[in-house]
Amino acid sequence: MLDTLIVGAEVIDGTGAPRAPRSVGIEAGRIVTFPPRERPAARRVVRAEGALLTPGLIDPHSHSDWSVLGNRDALSTIHQGVTTEVVGNCGVTHAPISGRDAETSAAALAAFGYTGEIAWRTFAEYLDAVHDGGTAQNLVWFVGHTALRRAAQLDAEERGADLGGALERRLREALEAGAIGFTTGLEYGDGRFAAPEELRRLAEVVAEVDGMYASHIRNRDSSLAEAVDEFFSIVRAGGLRAQLSHLNVRSGTGAAPGAWERAVERLEAERARGTEVLADMTPYPDGIGLATGLLPEWLLRDGLAEAARGLRDPEVRERVRADSDRYWRFLHRGEWHRARLTVSPATPALEGLSFPEITEITGKDEWDSLFDMLAAAGAEMGSVQLIGELFTERHVAEAVAHERFLLGVDGFTSRRDGPLGRRTRHPLFFQGHTHFLAHHALATGTLSLEQAVHKMTGAVAEHFRIAGRGRVRDGAQADLVLFDPERLAGADTLRLPEGDADAARHVWGNGIPVVEEGRSTGSRPGRRLGRSRA
Template sequence: MLDVLIRNGTVIDGTGARPLRADVAVADGKVVAVRPEIETRAARTIDATGLTVTPGFIDPHSHSDWSILGNRDAQSTIRQGVTTEVVGNCGVTYAPLTDGNAREAGAALAAFGYEGEVDWRSFGELLQRVHGGGTAQNLAWFVGHTALRDAAGIHGDRVTDDEATRVDRLLDEALDAGAIGLSTGLEYGSGRDATTAELTRTAARVARHGGLYASHIRNRDAHLGAAVDEFFDVARRTGLRAQLSHLNVRYDTGAAPDAWARAVERLDAEREAGLDVLADITPYPDGIGLAIGLLPAWLVADGPVRAAQRLADPEVRQQLRGDCDRYWRFLHRGQWDRVTLAVSPATPELEGLGFPEIAERLGRDPWDCLFDVLQAAGADMPAVQLMGRLFTPEHVADAVEHRLFCLGVDGFTSRTDGVLAARTRHPLFFTGHTHYLTHHVLQRGTLTLAEAVRKMTSMVADHFGLADRGRLVPGCHADVAVLDVAVLAEQDTSTYRQGTYAAGVPHVLVNGVQVVDRGVHLGARAGVHLRRSF
């Protein structure tokens, strides 16, 4: 007897093949048959007449490790059909930790709804904390390079032999505990101080474990070319399977008109030359950013508490107005209307407001408003997040369409109640995944539905080594999303109506267990920790 039988649906199996009218049979957590008119009895039958059955979506670039402890049911993402998320990206993970930075990690996680103690220190202990309590979705984890540096006590661009040895030990522990590889974030935090030589040395150790290397590269504006060169230099020297995170160019920031085209040509060439590399993209012209990334190294070198103290000095603020020309460089062109304050633990009354409105409310100019927010945050400065209008719609569509780009969201799972509800007022968190289908497939026609599904399922699973995921074929794990394409086609996923979840995905299975039934979250936490298979 089957556990689940999904009958009379149109199956898009994740391989890119043409849709097929078929039933999908599930037993013992696996897909056991995909063919028309399966007559075997089942404990649960889902009538998919008029619906489309696909593998569960896999987000190749998620930050749900920030919010999962406050949202184990993955409310906003599981309801979009997302059954697996690759987390630990951009160098930022909340392990490994030391006694010295555990309080800072706790404050950051509290901003994402976690109310417990931060009593873990190693990466393995963090995995035990997360997966010991269950999650609705599967998670595959990178360990963050910035976290490794911080835990090893590295400051600036010089690394002593003892510090390098500590990084090696912490990295080995994380990889042995089940991290799939190393992620870097080279635009903010201590990661931006790392030299190419340091990155290469650390990546080489990952290669010896057979892991992956994912990088938020050093620049995505005027110096994109050099940043891409550095990425490929590290990947080539170490022979790593590599992921170029959210390869895009922020508009009106000094980038050459053909900067992105040349970067993509390099991606193509390296792939053709044998390097196992892909990139990913986000669904909207908008994206999240860490506010501390705007600050120059001289201000943050001694940590956020000291940086906040120095922000009280008017002369320091005056110097910063010239020295903050980095990261979101359009702010130096006065384009504050492109930025909203998203997360600010010390000034929550300003969250969700654009900086022109904040400036009007406080009676100060936008630069001083930003400095006020960061100064008030103090030790919690790394938790301050911005939401910015970063890219042109045409640029996003070009990347979505490109054959070497997986489709990710670069957000985190949220919910419509509690702390997370107040800090996620953008559709990125609630309809980012379905936006690929509604906007880029059904409305704009950038991709066919079958190709979009492939880029959100098997393409990701194969590259990240997630065995037997991302396909609806016998023997694969039964991660399944059932889509109502007619409902999706009518949605406006470019805006967010507060208090609502995505519509158009009535049924979701994770490892053969139904988590969403007719749009209702059943509370099942069937997700598991995924390790790489190569």
């Protein structure tokens, strides 16, 4: 007897094929399919006439490792039908760490709702800390280069070790723990200081386990072509499968005409040479960013605490103002109306405000207001986040429609209460995934609903080798979502919803109900997925 039988739904199976009626059962956590009129015995029958049944959505570029410890029920993402997230992106993970950095990590995680002890040091211990407490969603882990580099630097200082050797040792430890590869964030953090040769050496280590490389590349405006060249030099050093993270061009920041098109042509050329590489794109013209990305390298070389002290000096501030044409270059050009503060541990009262609104409160201009909050954050300034109007609607649609782009949100799972609720006042966090379906498929026809689901399920599972997921087919893991089409169409809005997304009426993770009739069950059936885990 089946555990559950879903009858009456139109099934979009994750392959890109047209929807078709089918009965779908769940037995011991696996999918069993039947002709639409067949009704095998089941302990529970879900009548789904008029609904759409899809595989559980898979986010190929998530930062939910920042917030999962404060939101194990993954409320904002589970309610959108997201059952698996690929995390550890942009080089930023909270392991490995040294004892000297535990306090800084604790403060950073507190901004995302976690106030527990930082008892882990290795990447393996960190994964145990996350998964031993249970998660609603499955997680596929990368390890971040910034974390690796910081830990390796301290290893080198304390043990007199070679930095390159320490980096390789730390990376091997993470791979043994189940990381599928490593990621970089080369516009900020320690990634700025990493020479291409350092990254190529790490790629060779990842090649030993047939792993992956994903990168927030070094530049996405005036030097996009050079940054893409660097990305592929690293990929080729290890012969790696790869993900070019959010390959997009920020509006009004100096990219040459046609730069994005040429970058995509380069991606196609590399695929023709045999490289397994894809890119990803976000659903909105808005996106999140790290405030430290605006700061020059000379200020950051001695660490964040020292940089914070430097920002208290008026002369240093003037130098930084003059040397700020990087990352979100539109701010250097004075377009502060495009930026809003989202996370600021030292000045939480300003979170959610645009910078023109902040200046009205502080009585200072935008740069000094930003410098004040970074200085006040001290060693925690890496936690200060912004959200900005980054892309044009046309550019978003171009990338979303392109066959080589997966659809990720570049956000993190949130909730409506607590620190996360205060710091995620943007629809990106609560309906970014459903916005792909509602806006780009149902409303504008940028792509078909079947294509959109494929880019959010089967295509992601295939590229990241996530075994047994991303398809509605016999024997697959029962990660499933039952959408109400009318409610789904209503997600085509830029307004923050009053509650959690409600289009996903039922969500199953590994065969266990995590959402029923639009309400979280509190179940945490999520698994730790990786190279050796399925």
